[in-house]
Amino acid sequence: MYHKKAILLIVFFYLFICDKSKEYFLNKKINIGLVAYSIKNGGAERSASLICYYFSKVKIFKFILFTFKEKENNEYSIGDNIERIIVRGNLIELIKKKKIDILLYQLYFYKQIKELNKIKDLKIILINRSCFLHWIYYKKYNFFRTYYRIYKNAEYSISLVPFENDYLFTKWGINSILISNFIPYEYNKITPSNLSSNIILMIGRGNDGIKRFDLGIRAMKYVVTEIPQSEMKIISSLDKINNLFRLVKELNLENFVKFLGYSVNPSIYYENASIHLFPTLVEAFPNILSETKIYGIPNILVGLDYVANCHGGTVIIYDDSPLTLSKAIIKILNNKRYKKKLGRDARNSMKRFKNHLILKRWIKIILSIYNGKESYQKLRIKDKKMEERDAIKIIQNQLNLLKQRKKEFINITLNNIINYTYMENLK
Numbered sequence: 001m002y003h004k005k006a007i008l009l010i011v012f013f014y015l016f017i018c019d020k021s022k023e024y025f026l027n028k029k030i031n032i033g034l035v036a037y038s039i040k041n042g043g044a045e046r047s048a049s050l051i052c053y054y055f056s057k058v059k060i061f062k063f064i065l066f067t068f069k070e071k072e073n074n075e076y077s078i079g080d081n082i083e084r085i086i087v088r089g090n091l092i093e094l095i096k097k098k099k100i101d102i103l104l105y106q107l108y109f110y111k112q113i114k115e116l117n118k119i120k121d122l123k124i125i126l127i128n129r130s131c132f133l134h135w136i137y138y139k140k141y142n143f144f145r146t147y148y149r150i151y152k153n154a155e156y157s158i159s160l161v162p163f164e165n166d167y168l169f170t171k172w173g174i175n176s177i178l179i180s181n182f183i184p185y186e187y188n189k190i191t192p193s194n195l196s197s198n199i200i201l202m203i204g205r206g207n208d209g210i211k212r213f214d215l216g217i218r219a220m221k222y223v224v225t226e227i228p229q230s231e232m233k234i235i236s237s238l239d240k241i242n243n244l245f246r247l248v249k250e251l252n253l254e255n256f257v258k259f260l261g262y263s264v265n266p267s268i269y270y271e272n273a274s275i276h277l278f279p280t281l282v283e284a285f286p287n288i289l290s291e292t293k294i295y296g297i298p299n300i301l302v303g304l305d306y307v308a309n310c311h312g313g314t315v316i317i318y319d320d321s322p323l324t325l326s327k328a329i330i331k332i333l334n335n336k337r338y339k340k341k342l343g344r345d346a347r348n349s350m351k352r353f354k355n356h357l358i359l360k361r362w363i364k365i366i367l368s369i370y371n372g373k374e375s376y377q378k379l380r381i382k383d384k385k386m387e388e389r390d391a392i393k394i395i396q397n398q399l400n401l402l403k404q405r406k407k408e409f410i411n412i413t414l415n416n417i418i419n420y421t422y423m424e425n426l427k
Helices: 004-017 022-027 043-055 091-097 110-116 132-137 141-153 162-172 213-226 242-250 287-294 322-334 336-352 355-371 373-382 388-405 414-418 420-424
Strands: 030-036 061-067 083-086 102-105 123-128 156-159 176-178 199-203 231-235 257-259 275-278 299-302 314-317
Touching: 030 043, 030 355, 043 061, 043 287, 043 355, 061 091, 091 110, 102 110, 102 355, 110 123, 110 141, 123 141, 123 355, 132 141, 132 388, 141 420, 156 162, 162 176, 162 388, 162 414, 162 420, 176 373, 199 213, 199 287, 213 231, 213 242, 213 322, 242 257, 275 287, 275 322, 287 299, 287 336, 299 322, 314 322, 314 336, 322 336, 355 373, 388 414, 414 420
Parallel strands: 030 061, 030 102, 061 083, 102 123, 123 156, 156 176, 199 231, 199 275, 231 257, 275 299, 299 314
Antiparallel strands: none
């Protein structure tokens, strides 16, 4: 974590360049709230805990966490000085009572968002922790229509996906700003994996079909025939994954696939792992990808070529075949030089994601919003955007995959995707 003096320097720098005076801010803290369902188990919850930690270090912020879940065992750490309030159907009342100036809202309760919008002088930042493809793969078209209508009308919003923020949302009329998640580990404090084993990791919510742990397990059937000393470790809650237990048994992989349960700190398994397998259909800014890469572990992704942290030390395949996936695994495990190069590239690629720079950007965004819509729009316009041709290439790649995976979308085109009215009427 970063030294308090360094964080204060970041704050003072932006105080000098904002429209309001330095003295004004120093005499009045900005009351910031974050609404999260809980701080356990998922990527959104991990990100919420990191926002709590870093925002609490900024002296001009008074930060409060609102959660719908009470404190649980094995939660992510939020720091000792965070005020946490449990919401029991009284969020609006609590926001008013605590005189929140700016509210970070990362849930998808659209009725609640409408109620929050009625609070006078409250500025709401909608944090969109999804790619639009989530709702297509989950077949939640009504949700897409309802939520993105609110997102489209929001004055302030955050996106985690570069091609959406820089290209697609511009077409849809959404005024978002791009930012990365805070990284769970500090680069210089990590000892990378020695890549000495034939251990393959899969980490996440195994009960979520979108994560496709079954695809990784099926690939292991081919891997063990070539590399019988290989082993897959699955780090996931054991609830509601009987289908995965059955699949392992059907494929006679009981000696090769181990279920380790949920861990609040999966890094204990990174010391000598050689591959992180990430066959998920869709993500926004996956924390687990950042974690494993910062430990120098090669990653294999299936079609996931658009998240900000996908490049460097990754192998991306565009085929949902377990056989194709197994060949990528076998190539890495059988070639030590290749494996080490991927590991170096993975770790080096994470140097650009620095938490003090992410905090600096958050401070800049918060101060621009505190100053009003004009200041926020100036910041948006000034941001460097990705090239249009690169964004279009990504969308075309994802459309090709979508057509392979869901035949009902065989005729969908780029023009359909960038047409908000068409997307709003998906059925």
